[in-house]
Amino acid sequence: MSPTYYLLLSALLFSIGTVGVLVRRNAIVVFMCIELMLNAVNLTLVTFARVNGKLDGQVMAFFVMVVAAAEVVVGLAIIMSIFRTRRSASVDDSNLLKY
Amino acid sequence: MQQITAPDISYLAIAPILIVLGFACVGVLVEAFAARERRWGLQVAISAAALILSGGFLAYFLSSNDAAGGPTGRTGVTTLAGMVTVDKPALFLWGTLLALGLLALLLLADRTVGGDLRTEVFPLFLFALGGMLVFCAANNLLTMFVALEVLSLPLYLMCGLARKRRLISQEAAVKYFLLGAFASAFFLYGLALLYGYAGSVKLADIATAAVGTDRSDTLLFAGLGLLTVGLLFKGSVGPFHTWTPDVYQGAPTPVTAFMAACTKVAAFGGILRVLTVAFQSTQWEWRGVLWGVAIVSMAIGAIFGLTQTDVKRMIAYSSVAHAGFLLVGAIAMDADGLSSTLFYLLTYGFTTIAAFGVVGLVRGGGGEVSTLSQWAGLAKRSPMLAWVFTFLLLALAGIPMTSGFIGKFLVFSAALRDGMAPLVVVALVFSAVAAFFYLRVVVLMHFREPVEDGPTVSVPGVFTTVAIALGVFVTLLLGVVPGFVLTWASSGGFLS
Numbered sequence: 339m340s341p342t343y344y345l346l347l348s349a350l351l352f353s354i355g356t357v358g359v360l361v362r363r364n365a366i367v368v369f370m371c372i373e374l375m376l377n378a379v380n381l382t383l384v385t386f387a388r389v390n391g392k393l394d395g396q397v398m399a400f401f402v403m404v405v406a407a408a409e410v411v412v413g414l415a416i417i418m419s420i421f422r423t424r425r426s427a428s429v430d431d432s433n434l435l436k437y
Numbered sequence: 438m439q440q441i442t443a444p445d446i447s448y449l450a451i452a453p454i455l456i457v458l459g460f461a462c463v464g465v466l467v468e469a470f471a472a473r474e475r476r477w478g479l480q481v482a483i484s485a486a487a488l489i490l491s492g493g494f495l496a497y498f499l500s501s502n503d504a505a506g507g508p509t510g511r512t513g514v515t516t517l518a519g520m521v522t523v524d525k526p527a528l529f530l531w532g533t534l535l536a537l538g539l540l541a542l543l544l545l546a547d548r549t550v551g552g553d554l555r556t557e558v559f560p561l562f563l564f565a566l567g568g569m570l571v572f573c574a575a576n577n578l579l580t581m582f583v584a585l586e587v588l589s590l591p592l593y594l595m596c597g598l599a600r601k602r603r604l605i606s607q608e609a610a611v612k613y614f615l616l617g618a619f620a621s622a623f624f625l626y627g628l629a630l631l632y633g634y635a636g637s638v639k640l641a642d643i644a645t646a647a648v649g650t651d652r653s654d655t656l657l658f659a660g661l662g663l664l665t666v667g668l669l670f671k672g673s674v675g676p677f678h679t680w681t682p683d684v685y686q687g688a689p690t691p692v693t694a695f696m697a698a699c700t701k702v703a704a705f706g707g708i709l710r711v712l713t714v715a716f717q718s719t720q721w722e723w724r725g726v727l728w729g730v731a732i733v734s735m736a737i738g739a740i741f742g743l744t745q746t747d748v749k750r751m752i753a754y755s756s757v758a759h760a761g762f763l764l765v766g767a768i769a770m771d772a773d774g775l776s777s778t779l780f781y782l783l784t785y786g787f788t789t790i791a792a793f794g795v796v797g798l799v800r801g802g803g804g805e806v807s808t809l810s811q812w813a814g815l816a817k818r819s820p821m822l823a824w825v826f827t828f829l830l831l832a833l834a835g836i837p838m839t840s841g842f843i844g845k846f847l848v849f850s851a852a853l854r855d856g857m858a859p860l861v862v863v864a865l866v867f868s869a870v871a872a873f874f875y876l877r878v879v880v881l882m883h884f885r886e887p888v889e890d891g892p893t894v895s896v897p898g899v900f901t902t903v904a905i906a907l908g909v910f911v912t913l914l915l916g917v918v919p920g921f922v923l924t925w926a927s928s929g930g931f932l933s
Contacts, residue, residue, distance in 0.1 A: 345633075352626055359619050368615055375622035379629045386633035395632055398579055402625060405586045409618055412590045416597055416614050420607040429615070432608040435683040 344385040351378035365417045365427045369410075376406045444518035449501075451521060452494040453531055454574075458567040460487030464560030480559035481546040487563055488542060492535045499528060513932040515576060519639060522576040525929030529779050530573040530706040532925075534699055537786040538566045540904045541695035544794050549898030553599045553689050553804070561591035562695065569699055573706035576714070578628045578638040578664070581707060585624065585671065588703060589617050592696055596688040601804050609687025616680045617670070624667025630660030640715040648718050661716060661723060668711065672704035673753075674760040675734030682745075685753035690805060693749065694793035697756055698786035701763075705782055709767050709775060713931050720770055727768045728860055734761030735867035742874045748796055748807045751874060752789070755833055758871045759785055765864050766848035769855040776927030777847035783922060784832075784840035784915050791908025792829040794901055795822060799892045806892035809878065814887030819894035823882045825909060830879055832912045834872040840915035847923075 351374060358371030380399040387395025421427045448455070464483050471479055513524030545558060568588025575581035597610030632638050634656035635646035647657060666677060673681040685693050716723065738758025745751040763785075766778035799806055799815070799822070806812075816823035832839035845868060849861045897905070915922060 352622075355622070359615070365611060365615065369618070372615070372618045372622055375619075376625060379622065379625045382626070382629040383632060386629065386636075389633065390636045392636065394637070398628075398632070398638070401579060401583060405583060408586065408590060412593055413614055413618065416593060416607070416610045419597060420611050423603060423607060429611070432611055434605045434608055435612070435687050 341385050341389050344381060348378045348381035348385065351375075351381065363428050363430055365420075365429050368429060369413050369417065373406060373410070376402055445516065447514050447516040447523075449494070449498055450514045450516055450523040452498070453491040453535070454521075454567060454570045456491040456494065457487050457563055457570060460484070460490075461560050461563035461567060464563055468557060468560060476556040477548070480556045481542075484542050484546075484559045484563055485539070488535055488539045488566075492532070492539075495528065495531055495535065498523075512929055515932060519641075520577045520580045521571065521574045522932050523574055524932035526706070526709065526775060526779060526931055527574040529926055529928075530702060530782075531570055533702050533779075533783045533786060534566065534569050534573070537698045537702065537790060538562075538695070540787070540790045540907060541691065541699065543900040543904035544691035544694050544790070544797065547691075547898040547900035547904075549896075549901075553601050554691070555598060555600070558595055558598055558692070561595050565589075565591040565595070565695075566699065569703035572703045573710070575707070575710070576640055578631065578640070578643075578711075581711075582621070582625060582628060585621055585667070585707075588700070589621065589671075592692075592700065593617060595692045595696075596684055598692070599689040602687075602689075605687040606689065609684045612687075613680050613684045620667045620670035620677070623663045623670075627660045627662065627664030627667065630656050631664065634660055640711065643715040644718060647716065657719070658722065661719075662726075664711065665708075665723075665727075668704060668708045669730065669764075672701060672708060672760050672763070673757055674764055675730045675737060675757070678734070678737060678757040678760070681757055682741075682750045682753040685756070686747055686749045686807070690749070690793055690797035694790045694797075697752070697793065698790045701756065701760070701789075702782045702786055705760075705763050705767060705778060708764075709778060710931055712767065713770060713775065717770060720768075724768055724770075727764060728857070731761045731764040731768065731860065732863050734758070734764060735864055735871075736761075739867040739870040739874075742871060743877075745874070746809050748809055748812065748878070749793075751809070751878070752792060752796070752833075755871065755875070756789065758867060759833075762845060762848055762864060762868070765852050765857070765860055769848075769851045769857065771851070771855060772927065772930055773847075773851035773854060775930060776923065777844070777851045779926040780915075780919070780923055781844035781848050783926075784844040784912065787908045787911040787915075788829055788832045788839075788841060791905045791912065792826065792833070794897075794905040794908065795826045795829065798822060798895050798897055798901070800895050801890075801892040809881065811888055811892050812878070813881050813885040813891070815882040815891075815894070817887050818891070822894050825905065827879050827882065828909060829912065830875040832916070834875040835868055836872075838913070838916045840912045840919065843916055843919045 355371045355375035383395040383399045467479050515522045565588050568584050571584035593614040597607045599606035635643045670677040738754050742754035766774050832841040835841040835845040852861050
């Protein structure tokens with residue numbers, strides 16, 4: 339099976355994630371879209387590792403996963419703390435800082 | 438089964454990184470086990486010790502490397518299986534980061550004004566600084582990505598740590614986090630495409646692959662584009678600056694000072710290294726785009742800066758304009774461009790930290806007052822503070838006798854020698870526009886009547902005084918005798 343399909347799939351997932359970040363309003367969902375983008379990257383890395391016949395792309399995918407996990411910890415902590423003070427996780431409600 | 442051999446590690450060269458990150462871990466333990474009332478002093482001591490020790494090792498490495506021609510040669514050393522390169526620009530950036538870090542630490546550690554922060558901020562500060570050190574020296578895109586996250590994640594948290602202005606502080610943290618994570622996803626996709634192109638993410642391998650192959654240019658340039666978006670975001674350049682004003686305004690002021698100065702240094706260190714080491718051979722393809730980005734960045738910074746009503750937001754837009762000027766130097770792509778950009782980063786960092794130190798002193802009933810209209814007639818209340826701030830603003834505007842002038846002069850002349858005359862003209866126009874909004878604040882402070890129940894100027898503690906004084910001193914010193922720093926900045930190029 340041609341690797342092109344995998345690359346196209348990952349590009350599609352990445353685009354879906356990007357659009358999601360831009361249009362969704364809930365901070366948690368925005369964050370999930372970012373995770374989708376990271377996983378699309380993982381798919382690209384693994385596909386290229388297969389194409390190049392090397393393992394380092396797969397190892398990089400593990401690095402990405404670990405970093406993504408760390409990002410979840412920090413991100414959810416921040417979203418939780420703002421949810422506690424505001425009772426809302428909508429990114430539209432955070433509007434004190436502008437212009 | 439292939440035997441895996443452990444890579445050689447030059448511990449002396451990477452000692453500054455190890456010390457900063459090691460002390461950060463100690464800081465976490467102190468946070469967990471020390472009694473609450475003793476924590477503040479302990480944490481400040483640990484952070485200061487980390488910076489000074491790390492600076493000491495840096496100085497020792499520099500002298501041993503220079504004096505003997507070095508055990509590793511004069512140009513630098515690549516260690517950790519080619520993941521980290523400690524070369525002349527990296528050493529300069531490390532020195533800059535540690536010095537700026539020390540200043541920012543002084544601002545963070547001062548509890549006599551404000552005291553809006555908790556002790557967690559110190560380990561986070563060290564982790565962020567450690568990430569920045571690695572980021573400047575990363576010779577491999579994967580290392581660079583991990584370093585990017587190590588420097589970003591603590592910064593997101595630090596932005597949200599204010600207790601008194603909790604709502605806007607948390608809002609800044611959420612905005613910074615979501616946009617920052619979004620940008621690092623772009624960086625990562627760029628990395629993946631470049632991996633597909635070159636079969637490796639080492640900067641040198643990408644450079645080799647880019648020279649004379651029949652591989653798909655689409656992968657190369659799509660990868661480069663996405664990668665650059667991630668990097669430019671961190672440097673708050675041009676159209677990728679949207680987080681900057683909100684985060685600068687919302688974060689606690691000492692944190693803003695740290696972020697504004699050190700993140701800029703780290704991001705531009707990374708940009709310089711990636712562009713020079715990996716993409717020099719293809720520069721004629723992408724340089725035009727970065728011309729455009731630099732112009733957009735200067736325009737956004739200068740024009741939006743005019744309309745701001747908040748001092749911190751104004752400095753944020755000023756930093757966007759400065760990012761544009763820095764990019765002008767960064768895309769000159771020669772030894773002059775490199776040394777002038779490094780010098781500019783140093784001067785900009787010192788001036789900005791001192792400026793935020795001053796902003797943190799102007800306070801009203803509910804904490805800091807950064808609304809510009811409230812600053813009217815500040816010179817009558819506190820002439821000293823007004824004059825110091827005036828001097829710093831003039832430095833940011835690039836008036837002669839300040840380091841800002843020398844920095845701009847060097848960057849622009851490097852760009853000019855490289856045949857970018859139109860870009861330099863645009864940059865000069867925008868620095869004139871930007872000068873206008875700095876002068877507006879100066880006029881406001883000196884020639885307006887003070888407002889009713891305006892802010893008061895708190896008496897700074899020893900730490901803040903020292904930080905501001907050092908920032909002002911360096912700004913003045915490098916404006917008058919820039920030679921010695923410039924010699925260091927131009928002592929060598931990137932090692933690939």
